[in-house]
Amino acid sequence: METTSNLQNSYFSLVRKRFLKNRVGILGLIFVGFLIFSAVFADFLSPYDPAARDSDRVFYPPQGIHFFDEDNNFSLRPFAYGFTEGFDPDTYLPIMEIDYTQKNYLYFFTRGWEYKFLGLNLDLHLFTTKEGSKVFFIGSDAYGRDMLSRIFKGSRVTLLFALIVVSITTFIGILVGISSGYFSGKFDIASQRVTELALAFPDLPLYLSLVAILPRQMDPFLIFIFMAFILSSLRWAQLSREVRGKTLSLRRLDYIKAAEALGSNDLRIIYRHLLPNVTSHVIVSVSLLIPSVILTESFFSFLGLGIQSPFVSWGLQLNSAQDMRTIGSYPWVLSPVFAILISVLGFNALGDALRDAIDPYATTTKK
């Protein structure tokens, strides 16, 4: 009897090995991991209630952390200086000056504002400040809300939105793709024409007009859900094309015919033999689809057409950065841009690396 070759590794260990060689991919994985972590633990990471307004601290500039005060006295507990509002004697424009007497100390793993997590009422936070003092690492917005807390909160909405859109598109894409590739014939011809229509449709005008007919007074949560469906309406087409192509080549393989010879029905062949073999392809498509959804969502929210408050999304935060004067005076309102950049680059890098790693015949061909 012949012996099994030791050189061959299992499929997934090969994929892992090849993925770990890709440095950009690992960076993407770290970014994405950090994003998911911050989305899940957004409340814990946020020092202040993202919705809490503070009229005393409107457009508060970013504050740095210090361990030494201006007299070089060391303090183990990090602190940040507050600001006092003054006037430029020449222009009479308000300017923020550092107030060295106002030290805002940070307290770690302490209790702060209350939030709900998995049905539990919690109030533990990574860090907070004492009542009356506040630290804004990346400043505050026009209502004196903490930008950092809002970015964490926004990551949750943005990612959840992307997840919903991607789930819907993946489901429809796989359903249409596999069935049209497997059943072929008239069903294939019909579904391919529909797919082509979806691919040829100018997507932005369609989304804009569909969003425009949503009533403004509607519940923000319902708007959120409808938005997800609208953005999913065309995106499934590309994926279904790819899945169909893969199915067409898979169904000619002998193991599909062997399953048929054993008496398997169509549903079983699709579920047990086709679906597992297209998943690797779908995973890659999904990781490349997420950034495009994030971008579209921010675009709509930026225009004020997307997610509505009290929900927070990165695009919605940028909505207040629409005029040059605000950006010129308070540049930190652009900080959600970096969150978008990191997530888009992260998912793209991850998706690219996965695509390179997942193709088992890239270097090792069967022999």
Next chain:
Amino acid sequence: MTNLVEIENLQVKFNTDSGEVNAVNGISFNIKKGETLALVGESGSGKSVTARGIIRLLAENAIISDQTSIKFNGTNINSYSEKEYQNIRGKNISMIFQEPMSSLNPIYTIENQISEVLKIHGKFSDKELKEKCLELLKQVQIPEPESRLSQYPHQLSGGQRQRIMIAIAIANNPDLLIADEPTTALDVTVQTEILKLLQSLQQKYQMSILFITHDLTIVRQISDRVCVMYNGKIKETGITKEIFENPKDDYTKHLLSSEPEERDLHYDKNGRSILSGENLNVTFNTKVKVSGRNKVLSINAVNNISLDLKEGETLGIVGESGSGKTTLGQTLLRLVDRESNTDVEGEIKFFDDRIDRLSRKQFKPFRNQMQIVFQDPYASLNPRLSVKQIIEEGLIVALNMKDKNERLNKIENIMSEVGLEPSSMLRFPHEFSGGQRQRIAIARSFVLNPKFVLLDEPTSALDLSIQKQILELLLQLQKNHKTTYIFISHDLRVIRSISHNLIVMKDGSILEQGVAKNILTNPQNDYTKNLIKSAFDIIY
């Protein structure tokens, strides 16, 4: 005779994701001027890597050791730069490949492809080029050479394409021609013609040929000397005739004894008829556009065939590619008529039941009694299912076996019966070698205890020694389970060693039908005679 190529201590390693892999472990051999040296071995023995190492056509992750010395015409070429190698390739050393379908560029004409290699290594005017191309086409004996010049590869048959490849290879009168399995993808009658052509060209140009093959018949037919390779090492070198008559090395002996031999096979000729087909016709209809109009092109893949199998019989179906043998087999199992563009006519009976008109659902109860084993064990096993899941599939869907332990018991039994370790049932197909995979595919069919199994070239993708094991396994299983076989193959040697009766097919029709032994020893039809001659005779 002087040596054209002297290879000393050739070592090739590959850098892969799972570490370094030794492909060739320090081998040394010479190729004399004007001789044909055969490099024979099973897959993975390193024969192709050796040949490609000579002209540095290796994959990027290949590493050739510093201790290797390759001398060509007395000069040491292993320190040559890529540029210097380019000057040798196609001029002094040229190569033909296994797959004629993919080694020619589909978007260039034949003339373009032949003149390219001439232009690279010399200066010719357009007129000279055309004359030279025509001359080469005549050399490789292509019919109507003038009209071929402006044709594209897809307009030629596989054998003709391989002739074009040979024309390109000999265009610059090379000293050495490396032929890497040049006839493996071709039908056996075409193979003989190509081999004859190579021999005549060799005598004419006085070139050396390094012929790589796994086929012992070809080695006997064409080579002066032979190197037997195994596991990256040369096991034995010598004059071909001497090695075949008196092999010294154990591996060579093992290889030679693996050739399928004639057997005395018996079955009950008066037994019950198990499977019969009467006036079977299968037509594939494809829509094509002829001058803007839709027309239906009908291909008659099976043309009025009748056959009758008795219980315990093995019926061999032999034919070249495109002869309709696979279509015929799958028609009997009701596996071809699912597509809307396929018409099946005729009567198929399994014991006393007519099965040709049954719907897929009505036919399901017969599935466990009629099974199939495919040619390519890489394509016939779902890579995402474990061996247990693969074998279990039939028990669940065909036998509706609900009891887990009963299924497990059956799987264990069949695995040991086909020679697989039952403890390996949780592994995935890629962890097994080609032969073991074929055993898994056989187990998948036999776990249902079928009365009839269609074996569609089950040994063609396997090495000679493994082929023998699989054939013996199939014979053993037939004995244990009293199974009836249809054995489809293009290889007459394999057919001879397993089948009682034989059908010779060509273009969808039966040319000859009868007892296998009688047909093989006393063929009536010219085509059959030619086929048998190509498979068994030695041209010297």
